Amino acid sequence: MITDKVFLEIFNNRIQAAVEEMANVVLRTGFTAFVKETGDFGTYLLSPAGETFGSPLDTGYNLSLGIPAATAINAIKDWQEGDIVICNDPYTTGGMVTHLPDIHLIKPYFHEGRIIAFGLCFVHSSDVGGKVPGSVSPTAYDIHMEGIRIAPVKLYEAGRLNGQVLRLLLDNSRIPEQNQGDLNALMAALNRGEVRLKELIRRYGAEQVEQGIENLLEYAELKARTIIEDIPDGSYDFWDYLEKGPGGYPIRLRCRMTISGSDIHLDFTGTDPQVRASFNIPTHNQQGHYMLVPALIRYFRTMDPTIPWNSGMVRMVSNYAPPASLLNPQVNAAVGARAATFIRVMDVITGALSQAQVNKVPAAGAGQACIVMMAMTDPADGKSKVGVIQPICGGSGARPMKDGIDGMDFAVGHLRNIPAETVEAEMPILIEQYGLRKDSAGAGRFRGGSGIDLRVRILSPDTVMTARNMERMEFQPWGRVGGGVGGHGEAILNEGRAGERSLGRIDELLLQPGDTVTFLSQGGGGYGDPYEREPKLVLEDVLKGLLSAEQARDGYGVEIAGNTVDEAATGLLRSGTAGSSEAFSFGEARETFEALWADEMQLAVINALSQYPLALRDYLKRQTMAEVEKLTRTGEAVTPQAVPEVMEQLRMAIGLR
Known part of the structure; x- marks a missing residue:
C-alpha cells in the first residue's frame, strides 16, 4: 500500500540520482574503450529479494529490469559487511548472467546487522579468454570455448581481498591490466552506492527506506498494469529469424503474446531448439527475464514517461520457453553471441505488439549490434593489443508519426559510438570512412533511419578481426503499414581494389597491412505508403546525401531536377498508383524462404x-x-x-x- 506519495517521489529521485552517480563513477574510471566510450556496463540497486529498484537511464546499459538475481544472492550463505561477490557464469547464477564477458559484482548493504539492499554492477570485459580475441565467436559450440567461468564466489570477504580469485580471472584473459582497472571501477561504484544508501537511512530511517523500496516497485507495477489494460485482450503471434545458423538455415524465434486484463504472457513455443552455436540465451525460464522484456518496458515508458524505471514494470509478465530451446538451453550450451538473439526477440515482441496496437509501434530497426574487435601486436611498441573498434548498429524503424533515427536502432540505443580519434590513438588502424549509408533506409510516409558506412584500414601485420552479432545480412528489417524494407547489411574486403570480395558474416578474419574492411549496416524499415511522403522531405534526403535521385524516383515517385522537385514529373509518377497498406513488408529473401x-x-x-x-x-x-x-x-x-x-x-x- 502506497501511503505517502510525496515521499515516494522524493525517494525515487534520490535513488535515481544514486544509480546515475554510480554509473558515472564507472564511466569516468573504467579502463577499456568498451566501458569508457561505448558504455557497456551497468550499476543497479536491488531489494533484498533481488528485484531491481534503482537503475540508471542516462548512463550505461539499462537492460536491468527483470534481472533474476535471487539465485546468485542465495548462493552465498554467510553474507558479511564488506563482502563483494564476483561471478560471470550463466548457469550457476540462474540466468542473472547471460554470457561470460559480463563480469558481475554484488555487494550487500547492511544496517544494524541486516541487509537493506544489494548493489549490483557488471562490466562487459573486452576479453575473458576463449577461442577468439574478445571471447565471443558465433561458431563456438559449447561454453567451454568461450572463456573462464566463475560461479558466485567472494572476491572480498569482510573487506579482505581474495587474491587467488582475482588472479584466476586475470590469468585467463588477454588483457589482465585492463580487466583489473575495470573491476576497480566497479568496486568504486558499489562503494559509492553504499554511501548514498546510508545517507538515505540517516535521513529517513531504515524502515522508511525499506518501505520506499517496496513502494517504488509497487508503483511501477500499478502504472504498467494501467497501460496494459489499454491493449485489447487477445493472442498475437509473430516470428522472425537469425540468419545462417548451423547448416546455413535460419534460426526462428516465435512468440504468442497473450494479453489478459493487465497481465501479459509470452509463449515461445515454436522457437527452434538450442543450436550448436553461441546464439542461445540461458533464461532458465525466469519470469519477466530481462532478455525477453525490453520491447515491453520501452513501450511502457513511451506511453508513460513518468513510470519509475524498476522491475515492478515486469511483475505482471510471465513467459515460457520450452526446455532445450534457443531461449532455455540446457547447461553448457554456448551463449556468447546471445545479444544477436535478444535483439531479435525485441523485434518479435514488437511485431506481436504492433498487431495489438496498430498505430503505436514502429517498424523494425537494423536488428544488430555488431561489435568489431581486433587483436594484434603493435609494431610501434611491440605490445599485444585487444580492443573494440566500434559497435556497428544501424537505423531505427520508422515511427507511426515520425522518421526513424539515423545510425542508431532503438533496440541498442544504450551503446555509444567510439570516436575515431580514440580508436586510432589506442590501436594501429586508420578509420577511412565513418558516416551514414546512402539508400539504406526503408521507404515510407515516414522513412526508416539510415545505416552506417564504416571502412577500417589495417596498419599492423597479422591482425585478427572478429565481428560478432552480424545479422540482417539477408532478411531485411521489415516495414509497416505499406512501408518498405530497410537495406540489408554487407561487409566487404578491400572495397574498390583488386581482390575485392564480399565477406558475409565475419567470425575470425586474418588481415595484413593495407587491407580494408567496409561495413555497411542496415537501414530501418519504413512506415506508411512512400507516395504519401512530402516531396520536399524526399528532396532534403537527396541533398543530405542519404538518398539517391534514382531511389527518390523509384521508391517515392519524386523526380529531382538539380536541387528542386520537378512538380509536374512527380505528379505523373504518383498518379494512378495504388499504395500498399499491408501490415508488414518482409522483403524478397524472407518471402522466398517462407514460400516453402x-x-x-x-x-x-x-x-x-x-x-x-x-x-x-x-x-x-x-x-x-x-x-x-x-x-x-x-x-x-x-x-x-x-x-x-x-x-x-x-x-x-x-x-x-
Missing part, C-alpha cells in the same frame, strides 16, 4: 524434433530441411503432416537411435 517454410511447416519440424534426444535435434533439423527442399525441387510436395515421416526415415537411414 510457412509457419505450419516450421511448426511441424519443431514438433517432430521434440520426440528425439537433444543430441540429435540440431542435426535432424538440418537434414530434414535439406531433404524437404530436395524433394520440392523434384516436384514432390511435402505437407506438414509428412514431415515426421521424412525425419524418421533420415534417422533410420544413418542408424541413429
